[in-house]
Amino acid sequence: MTGQAKTAAKTAAKSAATSAATVVFRRGAVVALASVFLVAGVVLSAGLGQLSIAPTEVVGSVLRSLGLDNGWAPTGELIEKTLWQIRFPRIVMALLVGGLLAIAGAIMQAIFGNPLAEPGVVGVSSGAAVGAAASIALGLTFFGTWTTAVFAFAGGLAATFIVYSTAKANGRTESVTLILTGIAVNAFTGAALAILMFAGGSSAREQIVFWQLGSINGSRWTEVGVVAALGTVSTVIALGFARQFDLLALGDRTASHLGVRVERLRVVSIVVVALMTGVAVAFVGIIAFVGLVVPHLVRMALGPANRWVMIVSLLGGATLLVYADLLARTLVPSADLPIGILTSLIGGPFFYWLIRRGRRSGGGWA
Incomplete structure (x- = not known):
């Protein structure tokens, strides 16, 4: 090897090492920043409200629950009940639902190869x-207390398969057809919800309106436990598919040659997305655009590596929904705004910007 070639090889190796170090640093910085915002949001959300609680008391109460005696822990029983019976279940539910919706969006964007794919946009939510509204309006109790969650899962799964089967043509997923099918599914489900509201009683109508607007108000620890259990299982499965999602980005044919069973991967991923979305919607209603905004911003910051996209999307989605829920509780005095309204106010303009940006750049990823 000539001297020139050796110098070029060393320069290339050094450049690659520098690039890898930059990527590692960027990932660490993004995770650290998201974690700081997340912790700050949790403390703020626990402390703000009609009963104001100091941040030190919030931290002290958590430490005491972990068996660590400290001088910060609140002495009043009212504060403890407010934190552990009202605010903490709501906060944990916001963390779980936000994280699950963001990961679900990341999975859909990976399997469809489309940055516009999201559980709300394509009709999964x-x-x-x-499904949840049908179980309420018809008074179905086949699965006991799990009936609403099971029907929500079934409805989300059905919507996802309709979108997938319609958008697929000649072995590939058509992006335009994907969005148009999502619009059609949303229109149909909107009509179905209206029919169920008309057919149901006054109590059923109130609950169906809840599904349409979305709210984390009134979350209970038992519901949090269900979301946490199913969310953990589906997240672990999704992370296990991260490498196959990376290969899928090379194209169906190339991924298949590299050992990926493309159709099976898509079908299993669709079930995982339906599970994540269904369990979230079953307890808090429709919360749109979290799965669109968060994964796309994460891809812009960290690149296309799906394992990191899903991990950071989990943090980002949880952070976004905690702050959105905080605004829902405190923006209007003595009122609790539907959280779905706030996320739509954020996601709607972002969706428009994303479409405009895609047209200027000729489409594709960020």
């Missing part, structure tokens, strides 16, 4: 809401 509304399909799950119809």
Whole structure:
């Protein structure tokens, strides 16, 4: 090897090492920043409200629950009940639902190869809401207390398969057809929800309106436990598919040659997305655009590596929904705004910007 070639090889190796170090640093910085915002949001959300609680008391109460005696812990019983019976269940539910919706969006963007794919945009959330609303309006109790969650899962799964089967043509997923099918599914589910509201009693109508607007108000620890259990299982499965998602980005044919069973991967991923979305919608209603905004911003910051996209999307989605819920509780005095309204106010303009940006750049990823 000539001297020039050796110098070029060393320069290339050094450049690659520098690039890898930059990527590692960027990932660490993003995770650290998201974690700081997340912790700050949790403390703020626990402390702010009609009963104001100091941040030190919030931290002290958590430490005491872990068996660590400290001078910060609140002495009043009212504060403890407010934290552990009202605010903490709501906060944990916001963390779980935000994280699950963000990961679900990341998975859909990976398997469809489309940055516009998201559970709400393509009708998965509304399909799950119809399933939940049907169980309420018709008074179904086949699975006991799990009936609403099971029907929400079934509705989300059905909507996802409809979108997938319609958008697929000649072995590939058509992006335009994907969005158009999502619009059609959302229109149909909107009509179905209206029919269920008309057919149901006054109590059923109130609950169906809840599904349409979305709210984390009134979350209970038993519901949090269900979301946490199913969310953990589906997240672990999704992370296990991260490498196959990376290969899928090379194209179906190339991924297949590299050992990926493409159709099976998509079908299992669809079930995982339906599970995540269904369990979230079953307890808090439709919360749109979290799965669109968060994964896309994460891809812009960290690149296309799906394992990191899903991990950071989990943090980002949880952070976004905690702050959105905080605004829902405190923006209007003595009122609790539907959280779905706030996320739509954020996601709607972002969706428009994303479409405009895609047209200027000729489409594709960020």
